[in-house]
Structure formats: structure tokens, C-alpha cells
Amino acid sequence: MTPDAAMTPDPPETPDLLALHALSVGFADGGAGVVPVLRDVSLRLRRGECLGLVGESGCGKSLTALAILGLLPPGGTYLAGRIELAGVGDLRTLPPRAWRRARGRRIAAVFQEPMSCLNPVLTIGFQIAEVLRLHRRLSRRAARRAARELLERVAMPDPEHRLKSYPHELSGGQQQRALIALALASEPELLLADEPTTALDVTVQAQILELLRSLRRELGLTMLLITHDLGVVAQCCERVAVMYAGQVVEEAPAATLFDSPGHPYTRALLAAVPRLSLGGDAPTRGIPGRVPELGALPDGCSFHPRCDRVFGPCRRHSPPLFELAPGQRARCFLHGDAASVGAAP
Amino acid sequence: MSELLAARGLTRTFSWRRPFQRPRRLVAVDRVDVAVARGECLALVGESGSGKTTLGRCLLRLLEPDAGELTFAGEDLLALSAGELRRRRRDFQMVFQDSGGAFNPRLRVRQILEEPLAIHDLAPKAGRRAHVAGLLGKVGLGESALERYAHQLSGGQRQRLGIARALAVEPRLLILDEPVAALDVSVQARILSLLTELRDELGLAMIFISHDLAVVQQIADRVAVLYLGRTVESGRRDEVFRRPQHPYTASLLAAVPVPDPRRRRPPAALSGEIPSPLDPPPGCPFHPRCPIARDRCRREVPALRTLASGTAAACHYPGEVAVAVEELSAPDFVG
Numbered sequence: 028m029t030p031d032a033a034m035t036p037d038p039p040e041t042p043d044l045l046a047l048h049a050l051s052v053g054f055a056d057g058g059a060g061v062v063p064v065l066r067d068v069s070l071r072l073r074r075g076e077c078l079g080l081v082g083e084s085g086c087g088k089s090l091t092a093l094a095i096l097g098l099l100p101p102g103g104t105y106l107a108g109r110i111e112l113a114g115v116g117d118l119r120t121l122p123p124r125a126w127r128r129a130r131g132r133r134i135a136a137v138f139q140e141p142m143s144c145l146n147p148v149l150t151i152g153f154q155i156a157e158v159l160r161l162h163r164r165l166s167r168r169a170a171r172r173a174a175r176e177l178l179e180r181v182a183m184p185d186p187e188h189r190l191k192s193y194p195h196e197l198s199g200g201q202q203q204r205a206l207i208a209l210a211l212a213s214e215p216e217l218l219l220a221d222e223p224t225t226a227l228d229v230t231v232q233a234q235i236l237e238l239l240r241s242l243r244r245e246l247g248l249t250m251l252l253i254t255h256d257l258g259v260v261a262q263c264c265e266r267v268a269v270m271y272a273g274q275v276v277e278e279a280p281a282a283t284l285f286d287s288p289g290h291p292y293t294r295a296l297l298a299a300v301p302r303l304s305l306g307g308d309a310p311t312r313g314i315p316g317r318v319p320e321l322g323a324l325p326d327g328c329s330f331h332p333r334c335d336r337v338f339g340p341c342r343r344h345s346p347p348l349f350e351l352a353p354g355q356r357a358r359c360f361l362h363g364d365a366a367s368v369g370a371a372p
Numbered sequence: 373m374s375e376l377l378a379a380r381g382l383t384r385t386f387s388w389r390r391p392f393q394r395p396r397r398l399v400a401v402d403r404v405d406v407a408v409a410r411g412e413c414l415a416l417v418g419e420s421g422s423g424k425t426t427l428g429r430c431l432l433r434l435l436e437p438d439a440g441e442l443t444f445a446g447e448d449l450l451a452l453s454a455g456e457l458r459r460r461r462r463d464f465q466m467v468f469q470d471s472g473g474a475f476n477p478r479l480r481v482r483q484i485l486e487e488p489l490a491i492h493d494l495a496p497k498a499g500r501r502a503h504v505a506g507l508l509g510k511v512g513l514g515e516s517a518l519e520r521y522a523h524q525l526s527g528g529q530r531q532r533l534g535i536a537r538a539l540a541v542e543p544r545l546l547i548l549d550e551p552v553a554a555l556d557v558s559v560q561a562r563i564l565s566l567l568t569e570l571r572d573e574l575g576l577a578m579i580f581i582s583h584d585l586a587v588v589q590q591i592a593d594r595v596a597v598l599y600l601g602r603t604v605e606s607g608r609r610d611e612v613f614r615r616p617q618h619p620y621t622a623s624l625l626a627a628v629p630v631p632d633p634r635r636r637r638p639p640a641a642l643s644g645e646i647p648s649p650l651d652p653p654p655g656c657p658f659h660p661r662c663p664i665a666r667d668r669c670r671r672e673v674p675a676l677r678t679l680a681s682g683t684a685a686a687c688h689y690p691g692e693v694a695v696a697v698e699e700l701s702a703p704d705f706v707g
Contacts, residue, residue: 083556083557083558084556184644198645199420199645200645201645228419228420228583228645228646229419229583229584229585229624229627229628230419230623230624230627230642230645231419231645232627232629233626233627233629233637233642234642234643236629255556255557256629257557257631258586258628258629258630258631259629260631261629261630261631261632261633261635261636262629262630262633262636262637264633281633282633282634285631285632285633285634295558296557296558297631298561299557299558299560299561300557300586300631301557301560301561301564301584301586301587301589301590302586302589302630302631303585303586303589303613303625303628303630304589311557311560311561311564311565311590312561312565313558313559313560313561313562313563313565314558314561314562315562317526317528317559
């Protein structure tokens, strides 16, 4: 998709494949209390698009993926909100078996550490064939043939040989390719990719990103790409959501977000990204202070202690999302004139 | 500029034997030259397995090089005895990537910073406290950190502590191994500006080991690009970034994701991955992945030659693969 096409809002009839409505997730803090780690997270994934979810460590971006999958770590609980998957409704109201079936067939995930997702004592071929036999009811032989095709699809070098390899025999990039093949085995509609290239060298990262792009193009995959790297987002995503301290603080088409960020945190994050460009020679700027502990959030806007544009209401009230432009929403009182969408949490 | 640290032909191999197998030999660093002057920052750049960390360790004799010369301020470092080396290490210190594992978990920040002062007998016992507080201030940590343990600090604070510990003995050279790789960009930017300040203020020489070209662009004066243990290109930063001579450097630059959705990059030019250093390809080590490899590249190892631009490149056909220069030189604008 060209950036221009990404700028224009999609016609309303484009159906959402997945929509989070005001999802809140908390963790038991050891005592009787619950610490909220996702607060009022609303996201929409339109069919065929790639939505980038960015933020720094601890902002809740990975947890959002786990929440969608129904795989909250021990101690985590859903506090409120809905996870709507097209055709089945709110996943949270489904019986566990139905959620599991939806997860296996329609949603697949690729994580940062391929080694920790692959079974170390089974061959790559066996692991892919297992999914094919379970979800697509293929025979042993058909599953093996399909597994080989999948490895070819993800451009694994020497696929026939690699079917018989164990995960540790592969390089990092090959492991990530195997994991992507595994994710594709159930022919999912939605791929959650959590930092899929973070552990890889930059030349291999470029190859894997290109692979993900070609899979979207050819299979019509919808993708949620979770990353801390704004470069990766700029190269891959049509829309971007920025998270801070468990909230989505801004959501916008990619070009809009990079050109005219609406939230001071987004602007600060963009200014901190190191760039290759030499001409400008503007040094990157860090953000003063540090991310607040989720158990001890400041009053008002969570970002206000670090914000360079802080004023009256920021210290007392939590800002709602304001609509700045078609498709661009920011959780910041600077845009108080704009129409607010949704109530403040 | 006179060189503070200079290495020539530095080589380090690892070998091991397993039962019923022939002994294997891995050349991690292969005849590498390095030179850094006072107040200068040299970046060692490469992907995993390029030998950049091993080289960094050899430069301090944390690992013993097998061959080559190594001098610090004109003195032969390889000739020093262990005791002499320990005393000399006051002049060159290292900051490690894994700030979680770089500190004794049982020591408080105060003790961590007093230890090097005691070892090198620098500040009198009574004055050490003030000295330590001064160090914390220099790296932007408050005195409230004094009685904490390293694990109670955030990643960025621990990296500051690592820098403070290295600075405690007033070194003339810092070797930093991926000092910002594990940090979020907002913290990364602050550590980089701290390092730049320290270099300007103290006239420190720095060797900055990193896989991240965008970070290197922020801080380095000169850049050496390593591939399979060899220098494939080295020169002034601006020259190397604007007109890379080695196809590997050009590919590395082209692979960096540009944080601008209007400048989407064409598909990756470079195929394959860095080969195993146990079984390096014959000829030019880069030829299996090189977009312009020819017969000669498969047979003949290219020597590192200095070109007219002042950049040195180990390539038979330097400058043939160009990156889209305007892409790099146009100032990115953040509104």
C-alpha cells in the first residue's frame, strides 16, 4: 500500500477482523490488590492491514498480544472490556475450547525468541506437520509435503534438508523463518508478531521484514506488529498505536504519526530515535525521568511528570482520547478543543 | 594526531578438540589493525559473529591475542607482566553490555565505586566518599543511589553506574561493548549524550563496539566495519556513511529500517547470513553474499587498501555498490 493510500481513511464498510474495546487487564500485586497493566485499550484491526503497536519496555505491548490470545501469564486477570473477533464475537465470552479453536485456526503468533517457541527435541518438519495434522486434518504424508511447501514459502534455504533439522541446528534467521512457517501452518487470518526481528542482525532483519511483507501481499494476512523500533514500524505498517504505561496514548495512520505526532510522548519518542542521516546532525534527545511503576502511577495523565507541555488539567485529570484528524487520536489535553472519543477511564 | 592505542595485525584464534573429532580452529580476529587517538571515538561495527567483542577484549588483554602488536601511549602492552598490566589498566577501562551481570550483587553502589579507587590507591580513604559522590554526579546519578544495590537500579541507571565505575580511575581510554543495545531509545539517547559530554570534557578516547549503525552515526568519529574477524572497511564516519566502499558496508547501511513511512526501502539486497567462522569461505569472506562477486573474489583474499577518499576497504571492486546517498544525507525532520 502506498503511504498516500494509508493517509485516506478506509471506507466504513471495511470490516474489522479484530477489535479490542476498552480492554483492561490487571495483575495480583501479592496482597489483596490488583495492579492494572492494560488500561482501557481499544484497537481495531481492519482486514488486510498491518497495525504497529509501539512503546518502550513495560508499556504493555506484549501483554496486549497475550491478552488477545487468552494466554495471560499466571496472576493476570481480565478486568473489563471485549475482544471481538469477526464471526465469533467476544472471545472472552466463549468457552475455553472455542477460544482455543479460534486461536489455533484464525490467529497465530510469532515471538521474539524463536528458540524458546520451538520444541528443542523435535525436528522442524515434525513440529510443522503436527500443526497441519491437528488443524487441517492432513494425513502424515500430506502433512510432510505441506510442511516442505511452507518452508519453501518462507524462503528457508535447503527446505528438504531442514525438515529433518532440530531447532538448534538452525541460525537465528532460519529459526525465525521456521517459526513463521509454523504460524502459517494453520492458515491464519491474523498474525500477531511480537518483536519478530529484534534478536536478529540488521541484514537478516531486512530479509524477515521483506518476508512478512510478501506474506501479507500474497496471503492477505492481517498483522499486528509489536515492536520498540520505530524504523521497523515505518517500513511495515499502515497504522500505528503508541502505548505508554498500559494505555494507548496515540493512534494514527503511519504517515500522520511520523509527520505530525499528536501526543508529546510520541514526539519525544521520535526525537530519541537514532537516525542514519548525516546532513541534519541534530543529536537525538532522550526523555527525562523514567516510566512510572504501574503500581504507583502519577495522578492525572501518566506521562505528565516527563512531559514538556504539561499544564493545568494534566496533573489532576486523566485525559480521554481526542480525535485530531481522520484516524488520528491522542490521549492529551493539548487537543482539548477537539471532540473527545470515549470517556476518560 | 598521535595514537593513544594502536594495534597491528592483532589475531586471536580459539581451538578445541572433542573426542573422535579432529581439532577445530576458529579465527575470531584475523590480522586487524586498530588505532584511536585522544578525544577520538572509534566505532567497531559488525553483526553477530564478526569478532567485534573478541577484538575489544584483546585490546585490553582481557583475552590474550595470539599474534600482533599492541601499544598504549607508545608502550608495548603485550610485553607487560600481569602485575604491570593490572597497574596499567588504570589507563584503559571497559564498560560492558550486560549491566545486569557486570556488578557484584552483594555490593552497594558506594562499594562498587570505591573498589577501583582502593585497588589503584587513588583517593585517601577519608576522601573516597566525596570522590564517589562526585563520580555519581558526573554520570547523572543522584547521591540517593549510594546505598543501593545494582539490581535496584533501572537498566539506564546501571549503565551509568558502569560508566562511573570505569571513570573512577580516571582512564584515558574507554572501551564500550554495546553500551546502549539493551536500552530503550529514550534512555539510549541520554547515555549517548552523556558519553559525548564526557569525551569532550575529559578528552577521553573511546572504542565503541556496536551492531547499530544509527547509534554509531551519533557518536563515532571513525568507523571500522568487521566481517568474520576481518576489517572490511575503515575510515572517517561521514566518508564511510556517505560513500561506503565495501559492498558489505553498503548493504548494512541499506538494511537499517528508516523511521520514515514515506521512504520505504526496496527489498533487502543481501541474501543469506554471516557464515560460520569455523568454516569461512575461501577468497573474500563476503563473496557468498556479495551482490557483485566475481571469480577473482572466490579465489583471492582482498587486502585492506587505502583509497583516494582516505577510506580503506578490503574489496577487489571498491565503490561499485552505492547506497542511495540522498536517502542518508537528507536531514530527517521531526515536527
